Amino acid sequence: MNDLSDSPDALPGFWQAFLDAPMHRVQKLSILALTAMCALDGLDLFAITFAAPVIGREMAIGKAAIGLVLAAALAGMALGSLFLSPLADIYGRRRPLLFSLLMMIGGTLWTALAGNLFDLIGSRLITGLGVGTMAAVINPLAAEYANAKRRDISVAIVNLGLPAGAIVSGILAAWMIPLLGWRALFLVASGLGMVMLAIVLLWLPESIVGILSRGGPATQTRLNHLLNRCGQPASVAPDAIRPRARRRSIRLLLTPAELPATVAAAAIFFLFTLSLYYIQSWVPSLITGAGHTVSQAALAATAMSVSGVLGGSAFAFLVPRLGLKRVVIAAVTLSGLAIALFGVVPMDLPVLVAMSVLVGASTIGGMVNLYAILSRNFPPSARASGIGFVIGVGRFGSALGPALGGLLFSLGHERAMVSLVMAMPALLAAALLLRIRQRDYA
Incomplete structure (x- = not known):
């Protein structure tokens, strides 16, 4: 043993x-x-x-x-x-x-x-x-x-x-x-x-x-x-x-048996946070830029947070029925599609609030269940080290997402193009999830 x-x-x-x-x-x-x-x-x-x-x-x-x-x-x-x-x-x-x-x-x-x-x-x-x-x-x-x-x-x-x-x-x-x-x-x-x-x-x-x-x-x-x-x-x-x-924990993550899983988990987390923090950071600015008030933008941001809690709960309760990996792939894929769609919908306030609800439910639903995959991805003696490493790498994605979105806007690209580009990391994360083998440490 x-x-x-x-x-x-x-x-x-x-x-x-x-x-x-x-x-x-x-x-x-x-x-x-x-x-x-x-x-x-x-x-x-x-x-x-x-x-x-x-x-x-x-x-x-x-x-x-x-x-x-x-x-x-x-x-x-x-x-x-x-x-x-x-x-x-x-x-x-x-x-x-x-x-x-x-x-x-x-x-x-x-x-x-x-x-x-x-x-x-x-x-x-x-x-x-x-x-x-x-x-x-x-x-x-x-x-x-x-x-x-x-x-x-x-x-x-x-x-x-x-x-x-x-x-x-x-x-x-x-x-x-x-x-x-x-x-x-x-x-x-x-x-x-x-x-x-x-x-x-x-x-x-x-x-x-x-x-x-x-x-x-x-x-x-x-x-x-x-x-x-x-x-x-x-x-x-x-x-x-x-x-x-x-x-021993750090060294365990670097062994040939564990390193590929560690790198794959970090890449998935980084890519998904890149898309997630772009949309969370830029939704208020996009709404006010369309002529709506700060209060209306705050309403959409609040709707995103509330729907995130509800959507995360809904996805979590689907896990025993559909399987963890399937639910996370579905949520992450839906996140990418919702972010891309946010860039092309009309800028009417009801539509924007509805889109904020969809974005919040899918992105936060994907993230909270992605943590469940992380908890199973690392052996017990290196679990905190592995999760800490993946979260730490993800922080760079959370900083890069809003900055990259801002750079694309400053270069003159429209909302549709920027949102499409920034949706790609989430879709790539879903593709990587499809390819990796789900691990199941105790």
């Missing part, structure tokens, strides 16, 4: 029993807690976009400086995903999760107290580091809390927290900024982070993979305690636990 069951058919008996058993209340509440943490990610990330115009006026800084503030968070997310997520494959899942929450709390609190541009850039960088690390940790945790039957839908539900958090961020910003000022928004975000920190410290369990990753003489005791909490008998025998070489 491999030391952390890197082979899908090499599970010790207690682990297989955990995967086969119905999900206990503790497991379901753990998934709910992870969803709330993902929503906190969305709240932290999108709060600055709503506050940016007010911050610019208050601190007398221009759009270029605000752009640096926004870019700092994206850079931090990429660095956290790439370089801090492997800690979860070395020291267990809970410790890096606590560390990421501390960074997010500190970053948002620093933002609330910021007095100059340096404070804003530094605080958003720290917040981004926390968000990037958390994103790479909560996805493995979601997969590892769930049983085999509910794993895919559990990962999808957790990732629906991000668009839900974006919606909450917009609602809070619309109410709080005019009444209490922009700093109150970040104080609330840091306060919610402290609540989540307490939940992780006092209640959230470590996963089986996290316990095995951490190792030590108390491994058997911790595993049996987890099984008891989840309503299963304490059945871990000493000979079912094997030591593993620490700091």
Whole structure:
């Protein structure tokens, strides 16, 4: 038997029993807690976009400086995903999760107290580091809390927290900024982070993979305690636990057996985020450029977020019936077609809102279920490292998508041509998904 069951058919008996058993209340509440943490990610990330115009006026800084503030968070997310997520494959899942929450709390609190541009850039960088690390940790945790039957839908539900958090961020910003000022928004975000920190410290369990990753003489005791909490008998025998070489996770991803899957997953994620962030970033500008008001553009953006949550849920519930890979390919393909179609439909407001609903449902539906494929794509002992690497690569796509769209517009290309070009990466991602073999690590 491999030391952390890197082979899908090499599970010790207690682990297989955990995967086969119905999900206990503790497991379901753990998934709910992870969803709330993902929503906190969305709240932290999108709060600055709503506050940016007010911050610019208050601190007398221009759009270029605000752009640096926004870019700092994206850079931090990429660095956290790439370089801090492997800690979860070395020291267990809970410790890096606590560390990421501390960074997010500190970053948002620093933002609330910021007095100059340096404070804003530094605080958003720290917040981004926390968000990037958390994103790479909560996805493995979601997969590892769930049983085999509910794993895919559990990962999808957790990732629906991000668009839900974006919606909450917009609602809070619309109410709080005019009444209490922009700093109150970040104080609330840091306060919610402290609540989540307490939940992780006092209640959230470590996963089986996290316990095995951490190792030590108390491994058997911790595993049996987890099984008891989840309503299963304490059945871990000493000979079912094997030591593993620490700091092995990154090297495992680079082996000939794992490297092709790692590169393919990163390419798919990069291509899809390229298309997704183009359309999410440019929809408001395209609508206002057609003569509609900022409020009407905000309506379309909100419709996109709401439909994303609903569409993501609908696609997730189709997974047990149609299969994970088929559902993701369908959603990603529909995303590419919807983005291309957005470029040619009439610019009447009802049509644009309807298209925003279609784009939101397909793009976010594709993304949250793509995370479920990622959770199965990497062996347990390198799952956080693999997901972190793929998410980190995807961050470059999220930055390149809006910039490439802007470049094409600046060169004089019309909406139809730009949207068609920017739809191609999503369609290419769907084609790559068709060609890769679906993996199924425990």
